[in-house]
Amino acid sequence: MDNCIVVTGGAGFIGSNFVNAWVMLGLGKVINLDKLTYAGNLENLAEISDDENHVFVQADIGDKETVAALLKQHQPKAVLNFAAESHVDRSIHSPGEFIQTNIVGTFYLLEEVRAYWSALNEDAKRDFRFLHVSTDEVYGSLTADDPAFKETNPYEPNSPYSASKAASDHLVRAYHHTYGMPMLTTNCSNNYGPYHFPEKLIPLVIHNALNGKDLPIYGNGSNVRDWLYVEDHCSAIRRVLEAGKIGETYNIGGWNEMTNLGVVHTLCDMLDQAQPKASGSYRDQITYVQDRPGHDQRYAIDATKIERELGWKPAETFETGIQKTVQWYLNHQSWVEHVTSGEYKKWIGDNYQAREKA
Ligand code: NAD
Ligand code: TYD
Numbered sequence: 001m002d003n004c005i006v007v008t009g010g011a012g013f014i015g016s017n018f019v020n021a022w023v024m025l026g027l028g029k030v031i032n033l034d035k036l037t038y039a040g041n042l043e044n045l046a047e048i049s050d051d052e053n054h055v056f057v058q059a060d061i062g063d064k065e066t067v068a069a070l071l072k073q074h075q076p077k078a079v080l081n082f083a084a085e086s087h088v089d090r091s092i093h094s095p096g097e098f099i100q101t102n103i104v105g106t107f108y109l110l111e112e113v114r115a116y117w118s119a120l121n122e123d124a125k126r127d128f129r130f131l132h133v134s135t136d137e138v139y140g141s142l143t144a145d146d147p148a149f150k151e152t153n154p155y156e157p158n159s160p161y162s163a164s165k166a167a168s169d170h171l172v173r174a175y176h177h178t179y180g181m182p183m184l185t186t187n188c189s190n191n192y193g194p195y196h197f198p199e200k201l202i203p204l205v206i207h208n209a210l211n212g213k214d215l216p217i218y219g220n221g222s223n224v225r226d227w228l229y230v231e232d233h234c235s236a237i238r239r240v241l242e243a244g245k246i247g248e249t250y251n252i253g254g255w256n257e258m259t260n261l262g263v264v265h266t267l268c269d270m271l272d273q274a275q276p277k278a279s280g281s282y283r284d285q286i287t288y289v290q291d292r293p294g295h296d297q298r299y300a301i302d303a304t305k306i307e308r309e310l311g312w313k314p315a316e317t318f319e320t321g322i323q324k325t326v327q328w329y330l331n332h333q334s335w336v337e338h339v340t341s342g343e344y345k346k347w348i349g350d351n352y353q354a355r356e357k358a
Pocket of ligand 1: 136
């Protein structure tokens with residue numbers, strides 16, 4: 001077993017940031033297994049496309065034969081599962097794909113990893129890790145006065161997305177307790193940064209602002225999210241992989257709660273500075289639209305455990321991270337053009353045209 005890892009979903013937003021950093025930091029070989037759904041894009045991996053430490057395999061995590069063959073061939077020391085359907089609004093429109101990938105796909109992946117792990121020698125078995133990348137949304141919604149989510153909070157998912165992620169977390173937990181497999185789970189708050197697909201709030205607002213379109217705010221914009229720069233999420237995952245206690249879960253967050261309206265105002269003000277409009281402010285494009293059904297009011301992460309036990313803290317504040325992000329989007333307009341294909345335009349029509357303006 002050399003220093004090889006398997007990453008699933010490594011052509012998506014967080015996965016590609018993770019794989020790029022892993023290869024560029026010289027941490028070893030990555031086998032990147034991704035189905036390339038609308039959210040997966042090989043352009044996210046352009047910087048490492050010629051690197052011998054990056055091997056891309058287009059496949060579904062539920063494709064048992066391919067996963068088994070890949071594990072046998074590469075003998076990884078860890079499997080990190082980023083692959084998922086990840087967008088709440090899409091899960092409201094078509095939950096089936098979320099059940100299929102996030103639950104059934106994770107189950108098949110776990111079965112193949114179990115077969116591989118069971119056949120390893122004792123040393124390799126002890127050193128192996130399966131790290132499951134999950135979300136804070138499994139804990140449900142907080143009121144303004146509730147304490148932030150701790151690892152001990154009960155699971156109370158409210159959307160088909162968060163319910164499917166919760167189910168996969170439970171499967172991972174069960175494989176540790178039942179089969180003794182060396183599992184780690186991370187539950188992270190909302191990420192932002194490079195390669196974020198422009199269906200999610202921050203890249204959507206940047207994209208729409210620059211293209212003179214409405215900036216759609218669901219409800220009254222008072223919903224609160226904790227925001228973490230994606231590179232910080234990746235460094236936390238590396239730290240959990242390196243030093244996390246087997247069978248444990250770790251909450252990851254940025255200690256940075258903001259209302260959606262606060263985020264959108266920040267973005268408009270930054271764009272007003274960086275790329276001023278001929279007249280007026282980007283804030284003029286803000287439009288209140290019908291709320292998301294079952295919209296969780298507030299997410300907040302208590303990241304004390306990972307800081308205390310593993311010494312991890314985010315390197316970026318929201319101010320520094322969002323500066324880098326806006327600059328990245330301004331410098332990578334061709335990336336945005338490429339990913340906003342016909343499929344993207346159809347989604348924008350499906351999701352926003354039905355919403356009445358508030
Ligand atoms: P994303 O939608 O940008 O990327 C998902 C990737 O998985 C894509 O490359 C897609 O092609 C791939 N994929 C989807 N179904 C697949 C399948 N059946 N087999 C193989 N590959 C498949 O998602 P993201 O935002 O990068 O999120 C990555 C992980 O992190 C997810 O598990 C998500 O639940 C979790 N997470 C995301 C956030 C966030 O703010 N984005 C926060 C916390 C946790
Ligand atoms: P999103 O980026 O979809 O992440 P999540 O739902 O996983 O938190 O949305 C972040 C917040 O922004 C969420 O409260 C919903 C809101 N939102 C809007 O107000 N307008 C939009 O067009 C989108 C996509 C999201």
